[in-house]
Every structure is written in C-alpha cells, then in structure tokens.
Amino acid sequence: MGTSYPDKTNARGIWQxxxxxxxxxxxxxxxxxxxxxxxxxxxxxxxxxxxxxxGNAANFxxxxxxxDATDSSGYGNHTRGVLNGNTPLATQVYYTIxxxGNAANFxxxxxxxRLTNGAGNSTRGITAGGYISSGTTYYNVIxxxxxxxxxxxxxFxxxxxxxxxxxxxxxxxxxxxxxxxxTGSNSDVIDFVEISTTxxxxxxxxxxxxEYGYQGCSSxxxxxxxxxxxxxxxxxxxxxxxxxxxxxxxxxxxxxxxSTSNSVRGVVAGGTTGSxxxxxxHFQIPIGGNVSDFGDLTNSRQELSxxxxxxxxxxxxxxxxxxxxSPTSKVLPTGPQGDIGIFGxxxxxxxxxxxxxxxxxxxxxSVDFGDMVAACRSSGGASNNIRTVFSGIRTPSNxxxxxxxxxxxxxxxxDFGDVADTYAxxxxxxxxTRGITAGGYxxSDNLINVIEYITMASIxxxxDFGDLTAARQSFSGHCSPTRxxxxxxxxxxxSPYFNNTIDYITISxxxxxxDFGDLxxxxxxxxSNVSSNVRGVFxxxxxxxxxxxxxxxxxxxxxxxxDFGDLTxxRRAPGGASTNIRGxxxxxxANPATVATVDYITIxxxxxxxDFGDxTVAREDMGSGSNGHGGLQ
Numbered sequence: 001m002g003t004s005y006p007d008k009t010n011a012r013g014i015w016q017x018x019x020x021x022x023x024x025x026x027x028x029x030x031x032x033x034x035x036x037x038x039x040x041x042x043x044x045x046x047x048x049x050x051x052x053x054x055g056n057a058a059n060f061x062x063x064x065x066x067x068d069a070t071d072s073s074g075y076g077n078h079t080r081g082v083l084n085g086n087t088p089l090a091t092q093v094y095y096t097i098x099x100x101g102n103a104a105n106f107x108x109x110x111x112x113x114r115l116t117n118g119a120g121n122s123t124r125g126i127t128a129g130g131y132i133s134s135g136t137t138y139y140n141v142i143x144x145x146x147x148x149x150x151x152x153x154x155x156f157x158x159x160x161x162x163x164x165x166x167x168x169x170x171x172x173x174x175x176x177x178x179x180x181x182x183t184g185s186n187s188d189v190i191d192f193v194e195i196s197t198t199x200x201x202x203x204x205x206x207x208x209x210x211e212y213g214y215q216g217c218s219s220x221x222x223x224x225x226x227x228x229x230x231x232x233x234x235x236x237x238x239x240x241x242x243x244x245x246x247x248x249x250x251x252x253x254x255x256x257x258x259s260t261s262n263s264v265r266g267v268v269a270g271g272t273t274g275s276x277x278x279x280x281x282h283f284q285i286p287i288g289g290n291v292s293d294f295g296d297l298t299n300s301r302q303e304l305s306x307x308x309x310x311x312x313x314x315x316x317x318x319x320x321x322x323x324x325x326s327p328t329s330k331v332l333p334t335g336p337q338g339d340i341g342i343f344g345x346x347x348x349x350x351x352x353x354x355x356x357x358x359x360x361x362x363x364x365x366s367v368d369f370g371d372m373v374a375a376c377r378s379s380g381g382a383s384n385n386i387r388t389v390f391s392g393i394r395t396p397s398n399x400x401x402x403x404x405x406x407x408x409x410x411x412x413x414x415d416f417g418d419v420a421d422t423y424a425x426x427x428x429x430x431x432x433t434r435g436i437t438a439g440g441y442x443x444s445d446n447l448i449n450v451i452e453y454i455t456m457a458s459i460x461x462x463x464d465f466g467d468l469t470a471a472r473q474s475f476s477g478h479c480s481p482t483r484x485x486x487x488x489x490x491x492x493x494x495s496p497y498f499n500n501t502i503d504y505i506t507i508s509x510x511x512x513x514x515d516f517g518d519l520x521x522x523x524x525x526x527x528s529n530v531s532s533n534v535r536g537v538f539x540x541x542x543x544x545x546x547x548x549x550x551x552x553x554x555x556x557x558x559x560x561x562x563d564f565g566d567l568t569x570x571r572r573a574p575g576g577a578s579t580n581i582r583g584x585x586x587x588x589x590a591n592p593a594t595v596a597t598v599d600y601i602t603i604x605x606x607x608x609x610x611d612f613g614d615x616t617v618a619r620e621d622m623g624s625g626s627n628g629h630g631g632l633q
Contacts, residue, residue, distance in 0.1 A: 035310050036097055037260045039269050039297060040083040041072030042304030046095065046103070047269075047297050049280065051262045051308060056295040057269070057280060064093045064103035069304075073127060073169065075120035076307030077147045078314055082106055082125050083305065086114045089132070092145070092153070097309050107151045110143040118305060119169035119176035119216075121195050121313040123147060126156060128178045128191075128201070131164035138162040138183060142193065142201065157200040160191050165212030165256075170223035171195065171313030172238040174406060179225050179244075180207055180214040187212070190236065190244070195313075197458045202415075205243040208234055213255030215305075217266040218312030219285045221411055226268050229255040233266075233288055238312075239411035240373065247288030251281060258306035261285060269297055269306065276300040338628025340407050341577030342388045343586050344372050344379055346619030348594045351375035351396060355405060355413065356586075356616050358598070360579050360626060365613040366586070366598065370412040373403050380428035380477075381529060381575075382435035383625030384456045385632050389416050390623040391437035391462070392426030398443045399424075402454065402462065407627045417461040419452055425473035427489075428623075429529065430456055431481045431507050431631040437462060438486060438513075440473045447471035447492055451505065451513065466512040469503050476528030476576070478536040479631040480555040482507060485516060485536050487553075487561070488523040498522035498544060502553065502561065507631075517560040520551050525621075527574035530583035531555065531630035532603045539567055539574060539585045539599075539609070546570045546591050550601065550609065555630075565608040568599050575624030578603065580633050584612060589620040603630075 047057035068087035090112030093103035113130030143153035163181035191201035211228035234244035257271030475489030503513035526541035571588035599609035
C-alpha cells in the first residue's frame with residue numbers, strides 16, 4: 001500500500017523535515033517508534049529486546065514486590081509495562097520501559113487471582129479471568145487500571161465464561177480480545193470489549209483449537225494468537241468478528257509463552273514443550289508464515305507475559321493508510337473539522353459489501369475503506385467523530401443488525417448490536433453522543449414508525465425513543481447538534497404512496513416526532529445525511545419519476561423546504577456526507593442505471609451541484625456518514 005506516514009518521500013513543502021521530526025517525536029503515527037519489548041515474569045527476572053532487530057534478550061530488572069511471578073499476565077503503553085503475578089496474589093508491579101531497573105509497586109487487582117489475561121491501549125490496561133490456587137475456582141472478572149496512575153483496579157465487567165490461562169490478550173486502540181483458556185475443559189472462545197467503556201465481554205468468534213496457555217500480539221488491525229500447546233499461528237481481523245485463521249507455524253508446539261509486537265513484527269518467547277525453553281522467534285503480522293529465529297531469553301521459562309512500546313493497542317504508533325492523510329501528510333482531523341465521508345453497501349443491481357471513503361474538502365475519486373459484514377443495501381448511517389453505525393440492513397433479507405466502522409482505522413465493519421426487529425430502509429443520523437435510527441419496513445413488508453437510539457461510544461442494542469408522525473420507509477435524515485430532521489419516504493395510502501412529510505425530534509430526549517413542514521413535492525428515496533449546524537439538505541429522489549431537485553431546511557426553525565438547486569443528473573437514493581461547509585451526494589439510480597457520480601455543494605449558499613469525482617463502484621441505496629457534519633459542531 002505504500003508508505004503510510006510522513007517521511008521524506010511523501011511530506012510536502014518547506015516544512016517537510018519539520019513534519020517528519022514532529023511525527024516521529026511527537027505526533028507518534030510513525031510506526032515502531034520506540035520498539036522495546038519486555039518479557040516479564042515466569043520467574044523473578046524480566047528481559048528486554050529491540051523488536052525491530054534480532055538478537056538475544058538482555059536483563060531488564062527483577063519483578064520487585066512479586067516474589068513469585070509465574071502464572072503472570074500484563075499489558076503496557078509506550079512508557080510503562082505492568083505485570084500481574086502469583087505471590088502476593090493481587091499485586092501488580094510496573095516497569096518504566098525506557099529505563100532499565102527493577103519493578104515498582106503499581107497497585108492491586110480488584111480480586112486476587114492468577115493466570116489472568118492482560119491487554120490494553122495507551123491509557124487503560126485490562127485484566128480478565130484467572131483462578132485461585134485452592135480448588136477449581138475460576139473467575140470471569142474483568143477489571144481495569146489507568147496505566148499512567150497507581151492504585152487498585154476497578155471493576156469493568158465479566159467475561160462470557162469463567163476461565164483461566166486465556167493469555168491470548170491482544171488489542172487495537174479501541175478493542176481488547178481475550179482468547180482460549182480453561183473452564184474445566186479447554187476453551188476456543190474469543191471475547192472482546194471496547195476498552196474505553198465498561199461492560200461485559202461480547203463473543204467475537206472461535207479459535208481453531210480449544211486450548212489454554214495461548215499468548216497474543218497485534219498490529220492495530222490484526223490480532224495473532226500462538227502457543228496453546230499447538231504450533232500454529234492464528235489471526236483475526238480486529239474490526240470484524242470472526243473465527244481465527246491459521247496462517248503459519250512456530251518451530252514447535254508449546255504453551256505458556258510470551259508474545260508482543262510492533263506494528264509489523266510479532267515476537268514469541270519462552271514457553272514449555274514439556275520442559276521450559278528460552279527460544280525467541282519472530283514473524284510478520286501482515287503476512288504470517290513460519291517463524292524465524294530471533295535469539296534467546298536470558299533463561300528458560302514459561303508462564304511469562306510480554307508488552308512493548310509499539311504494540312497494536314497504541315494509537316500513537318498506529319500507521320495509517322496514505323489516503324487518511326492530507327496532501328501535507330498531516331492526519332485528517334476528526335470532530336468539528338472532520339473531513340472523511342463514508343459510503344457502505346448498496347446495489348447495482350446485485351448487493352455489494354463495499355465501503356468507500358473520500359476526503360470531503362478536496363475533489364477526487366473515492367477510495368476503498370473495507371467491507372460490510374455482508375453484501376447489503378438500505379443501511380442508513382449515523383456518524384459521530386469516531387464511528388459510523390449502519391442500521392436497517394437488508395442482506396437480502398431484513399436483519400436486526402447494527403454494524404460499525406471507525407474512521408481512524410481502515411478496515412471491515414463489525415457487529416455493534418441489534419435493533420428491536422428485522423427492519424430495512426431506515427433513516428439515521430447522530431450527534432456526538434447519540435445515534436438515531438427510524439422507520440423502515442419489517443420482514444412482512446409492514447411499514448413501521450418506530451424511532452430507536454444508541455449510545456455512539458458503547459456497542460450494544462438500540463433502545464426505544466418514540467414514533468414518527470407516520471410509518472414510512474426509504475426516507476432520509478440529518479441533524480444539528482440538538483435537533484434531528486426526517487424527510488420524505490414511501491407510506492401506506494393512495495398511489496403513488498410517496499410522502500412529503502418532514503418530522504423532527506430533540507436528540508437528547510426521547511418522545512414522538514413532531515411535524516416540521518413539507519418537502520417540495522412528494523418525495524421517496526431522497527439523499528441526505530448532509531448538514532451544517534444550521535442547514536439540512538435533501539437531494540434527488542422519486543416524485544414519482546427520478547428527479548434532480550436539491551432542497552434545504554433551516555434545522556432550528558420548523559417550516560417547508562426551500563429550493564437549493566439541482567444535482568448534475570436526475571437520480572434516486574444517493575448517499576450523503578458532509579462537513580459543516582461542503583455536502584456530497586454519491587451514487588444513486590439515474591434511469592436507466594446506477595451511477596458512480598459524486599456531486600458536491602457548498603451548504604451555506606444555494607446553486608447547482610458540481611462534479612466531485614466518482615465512487616469505486618456505481619451503486620444506489622447505501623448507508624453513509626461523515627466525521628465532521630453539522631451535528632458535531
């Protein structure tokens with residue numbers, strides 16, 4: 001894919017060297033900046049290596065207050081590595097990764113236990129599962145610490161099943177995965193949590209073999225599990241729930257090893273093959289394959305844990321695709337100045353799973369972002385500055401599915417939760433905190449008036465909000481930070497069943513929608529999700545033939561829509577995305593075929609749309625969103 005961070009080949013202008021230096025030292029998107037890996041515990045010794053090179057490990061220090069650091073787990077960020085050991089049972093210690101020395105006291109777990117599972121990102125470390133030495137008391141406890149602070153861990157939630165030895169802990173900047181373990185028998189379960197929230201773990205998929213003693217490492221997009229008394233390396237794509245895939249082998253079957261990584265290289269050390277070993281091996285995370293020799297630990301041991309300054313959970317060292325940078329090689333912003341538009345799924349005439357994205361402030365063609373969970377259409381989008389959530393997904397049957405992507409990392413959509421029933425052809429929008437999905441039709445083709453809401457920061461099921469003024473499908477919506485507006489659609493009644501109704505809700509509350517006014521004509525399948533914090537814009541649709549009219553409302557003031565101008569061609573069901581300044585209308589059906597055309601407007605003015613570029617594939621009826629629309633101002 002090419003270089004994905006500012007260096008002398010892709011930085012621009014007179015600030016080229018300044019950009020490179022700031023990125024490496026401060027902005028931190030340069031991959032593998034700070035590549036020291038720690039292999040902690042297994043006995044009272046901690047070793048370190050430089051992951052980007054090869055060679056034998058060197059002694060870093062002792063485990064300090066942990067007199068027995070077998071059965072260990074740990075996590076770390078770019079400054080600290082934290083270790084949970086065996087004796088004293090609840091004790092946590094930490095190392096300052098840049099400075100050799102003995103561990104210092106960090107705090108205690110919320111529940112004393114051993115053979116836990118650790119993972120984390122730059123701010124938060126998570127410890128999951130474990131058991132106590134007496135009897136067969138297994139734990140499903142998940143607790144967390146703020147890595148930069150000292151103190152006792154705080155309850156996070158529960159694993160899906162109580163287990164120990166599930167040390168396959170891995171992370172992206174947003175998710176932590178816990179794999180395998182022992183529940184009374186070996187487990188193949190992979191769970192995950194959203195690191196920034198609290199709550200119970202959610203099923204992710206299954207390993208290829210039920211074992212305990214797995215260890216995990218990751219890039220920001222791919223998690224790799226090794227050990228577990230088998231030789232295979234297994235990976236999953238962190239953004240997409242799925243079963244693991246075998247894609248390489250260790251030199252021998254073993255369990256209870258330690259594993260960590262930088263953004264491209266995974267390193268596996270120690271473990272047991274019946275007797276303890278000191279071997280360190282490495283592999284390439286993006287491609288897999290059999291491991292190569294790296295060097296040796298200072299002594300043979302098992303039941304150790306590992307962390308690094310540049311593993312996949314650290315956003316600071318997360319390389320991004322070149323398309324997520326501006327022409328000056330700066331990372332594209334999010335929030336009020338966000339600049340990324342997303343278009344997911346659609347049909348032409350068969351269903352597609354393609355997700356496109358584009359930089360809204362510039363002109364040009366869309367770029368591939370990843371894939372929806374399955375080929376689909378009618379997937380209304382709701383976006384804040386972090387993610388887009390798609391709802392009303394038809395695959396080709398109606399589903400209850402909510403799926404999401406995150407703007408910061410290109411990749412496939414993942415499961416978010418469910419709506420109340422099998423709905424399709426819904427409208428959606430979101431402000432910074434709450435997403436709204438409304439209307440559509442059910443599996444029996446009955447039109448519905450239900451409005452539901454989600455909390456954008458927390459994956460989970462939708463909750464009831466209220467009702468639209470009329471049941472309808474194939475309509476559109478947009479919002480300001482406080483108010484959401486729905487317009488048009490198909491409804492029951494006399495032919496041609498089109499609707500010119502505009503409803504509105506107050507996003508922060510719950511309750512039924514209120515009449516706002518009327519669109520210009522009776523319009524089904526208009527394109528929307530385009531708004532500033534003042535204006536919302538609808539474009540195209542069917543009235544009853546396909547048309548090119550663009551119309552707008554002032555979101556804060558109820559009233560009928562006003563003519564804005566025209567699209568470059570007549571079409572229905574385009575996708576919409578915007579910043580506070582510019583709106584895009586992408587794709588759609590322009591009789592007699594779908595098109596790839598992307599048009600743009602300046603929201604604060606009126607006038608006809610102009611050509612922006614093309615989508616990767618011509619299609620209509622897709623979900624869409626952006627990370628800088630008017631609802632986020």
